[in-house]
Amino acid sequence: MMENCALNGFYSPAQRTRFLQAVGHRFSVRTYSGEADPAKLSALYYAAERVALPGVRLVIEKCEEHKLYKKLPGVPAVSGTGQYAAVIADMSHPYARYHAGISGEAFVLEAVSLELGTCWIGSFKKSGVHIELKKNEAVLAIIPFGTYDSDMTPRKRKKLTDICSQDPAQWPLWAYNAAECVRNAPSAVNLQPWHMSYAGRTLMLEKKGLGTRLDMGIALLHMSLGVGEKEHIIRWEEGKNVASLLAEDRIL
Numbered sequence: 001m002m003e004n005c006a007l008n009g010f011y012s013p014a015q016r017t018r019f020l021q022a023v024g025h026r027f028s029v030r031t032y033s034g035e036a037d038p039a040k041l042s043a044l045y046y047a048a049e050r051v052a053l054p055g056v057r058l059v060i061e062k063c064e065e066h067k068l069y070k071k072l073p074g075v076p077a078v079s080g081t082g083q084y085a086a087v088i089a090d091m092s093h094p095y096a097r098y099h100a101g102i103s104g105e106a107f108v109l110e111a112v113s114l115e116l117g118t119c120w121i122g123s124f125k126k127s128g129v130h131i132e133l134k135k136n137e138a139v140l141a142i143i144p145f146g147t148y149d150s151d152m153t154p155r156k157r158k159k160l161t162d163i164c165s166q167d168p169a170q171w172p173l174w175a176y177n178a179a180e181c182v183r184n185a186p187s188a189v190n191l192q193p194w195h196m197s198y199a200g201r202t203l204m205l206e207k208k209g210l211g212t213r214l215d216m217g218i219a220l221l222h223m224s225l226g227v228g229e230k231e232h233i234i235r236w237e238e239g240k241n242v243a244s245l246l247a248e249d250r251i252l
């Protein structure tokens with residue numbers, strides 16, 4: 001039997017409800033109109049402390065934008081806010097990168113529920129981060145946040161049937177909802193490197209192509225949130241299979 005994921009039972013029902021509501025409103029914001037006010041900022045300091053899984057630290061910092069953000073093809077560089085959270089992982093932890101994806105996305109969804117914009121940034125100037133790291137720690141990504149004026153642009157997403165082995169319309173509703181929630185997840189370069197299949201009350205999450213463990217951690221949090229209040233257990237798998245999620249009506 002594969003190892004249970006630390007995500008099981010980690011977030012409270014109230015947090016999960018809040019995160020799930022935020023999933024539908026989240027989109028990457030790169031042009032900000034200002035910084036989070038002190039009340040929202042202190043809510044985020046609190047969130048940063050409590051949403052991080054073992055092996056992960058989320059540290060809120062200020063930066064000078066031009067020293068941290070790069071201009072990438074097709075997307076503007078982040079501007080308009082100096083506030084960001086660094087996603088720091090202890091690389092000696094066996095699930096460091098997955099846990100970093102889960103924890104960072106939980107932080108993103110907390111910020112979205114405060115009506116703030118966010119964007120995962122994997123490509124940044126490392127020299128612009130001034131946080132003292134402990135042995136084995138690395139900054140895997142940064143997440144700027146702040147206020148914004150722009151409207152949500154329509155999501156560029158693969159069809160559900162393109163990221164699932166069978167037609168998810170034939171699956172139980174919880175599995176369908178979980179797959180749809182993964183579909184809304186952010187991923188580096190919008191690769192959407194996920195694949196899901198359903199059999200024996202179990203939804204399997206598989207990595208496709210150039211996806212990273214960070215991407216897959218984010219997807220796994222979304223998969224779990226999509227299940228809603230239904231009791232479920234997540235186990236790590238091996239190889240291309242990242243994790244399985246078992247849900248059934250009777251008590252597990």
Ligand SMILES: Cc1cc2nc3c(=O)[nH]c(=O)nc-3n(C[C@H](O)[C@H](O)[C@H](O)COP(=O)(O)O)c2cc1C
Nearest residue numbers: 027028075120121122123186187188189190214215
């Ligand atoms: C791990 C990760 C790294 C990312 N790195 C960058 C980045 O360096 N620069 C950037 O502009 N966007 C970055 N993004 C944002 C993605 O481009 C974005 O999530 C994707 O295009 C989907 O759009 P959406 O977030 O609006 O749904 C990253 C996203 C993830 C999950």
